[in-house]
Amino acid sequence: MSSIPASSARAQRPLLERLLIRPREYRHPHAWLAFRMIAGAWNVILGILLLAYKFYWIAWIPLAGAALIFWIAYYVQQHAADRVRELERSRDQVVDDEAARLRRIERDLHDGPQAQMVAVAMKLGLAREKLTGAVTGAAPADVARALELVEAAHRGAKEAITELRELARGIHPSVLDQGLGTALTTLAARSSVPVELVTDLPERPSAATETIAYFCAAELLTNVAKHSGARRATLTVANGAGRLRIRVGDDGGGGARVEAPGGLAGLAERVRTVDGSLQVSSPLGGPTVVTVELPSRV
């Protein structure tokens, strides 16, 4: 909820709004309204008194002042109300996103590692029967088949381990605890398109910002690999003046657009819910540059 203007020329909210709607409005809305009403009324009374005593040439000053004060009070009410509505909508979006994310995780677990482990258990169960038969002499020794089953179960177990590891990384990459720079180095290294990474992180942003930034960078790099046809990409991250800027550029075919139901639109929406912004420059024929800005402390 920063009211400090962004250092770049591009601001999300209009200047007037940023000047007038400050955090103090939310924290003490009634106090400020009362103050403004009293100040306005006081000026009106003063103006009327001046008019009554025929000081026409200065009476307009307090009356104009009263008008300005009342107008500011009205503006603040309107925009504060708008802002609350916007935040409610945002909050609902975040709650829906969370629920959707959890559903996806459950499905991924169910279809991936869980299914693998069921198959592993079945194969080992069968192998156990065959070996029990061989050991107790109750059944003809089918050790070869038992070995086959154990090998297949082993492969399945390794597969499940890989799937679990990927899922865990999708939930929270533990490398992020080392800092955004380190995490992005790994991300850049894993990309199928060579990525040149430049980081300028004199200060660590908050953990929430780092997490969002990481997943933004991951999604943007995936887009580059899947859709751009690029041969090289750049990833720059800079933290300064209360904003964290992530920029992903590629020398591919361009034509990326922010429109629903595309991935970029979803990303833009999610970034907006934390007062961030997303800009795309992607003329047909390339190159493409996507810039995400987030507050350093979400």
Place this chain on the structure above:
Amino acid sequence: MRIVIAEDSAVVRAGLTEILADRGHQVAAAVGNAEDLLAAVDEHRPDVTVVDVRMPPGFTDEGLRAAITIRRDHPEVGVLVFSQYIETRYSADLLGAAPGGAAGVGYLLKDRVADVGEFIEALTRVAAGGTALDPEVVTQLLGASRRADGLTTLTAREREVLTLMAEGRSNGAIAARLVVSERAVEKHVANIFSKLGLAPSDADHRRVLAVLRYLGS
């Protein structure tokens, strides 16, 4: 035994086919969704089907709906329903679905396949027109039952026998499980029925119904 498998995960489908083939059973068809299941049952008329509750397209209870349809349209086909989680509501739906009541119905946790012998035994029971309810279901039903006062009149041994009965096992199977004589089991069963005020039933699946009805009332 001729079997039709309906399971959306290819990995689990292959595993099930493998176990069943290993025991010499014939897998007439292995499908991945509810529509194909109904078609396969119509075509092959198997002895029993193994059905996953959750299947495409919605991944809610497509398999269960299909299982109930099969019970209604092909009562001679046994239906063994598999689930990742036990939902007691599903067991009520399944058991209530056909005129035979509990006949030829099973509801198991997917975990149970790990014990191949138990799984095949449950499948055979269902194919023969018996019942196979997961111990988890029975535990939940016993726990949730408002008839706790009636159940406390039972001895510990009688509760064990009641649980195994509710799973659909025959007297012989219960005797083997508890390592007692079949005669002893028969006496326990008679005691249970009289203590709970239930009419004695000869058929295994009918007494499952009697017990479940008692627990749910």
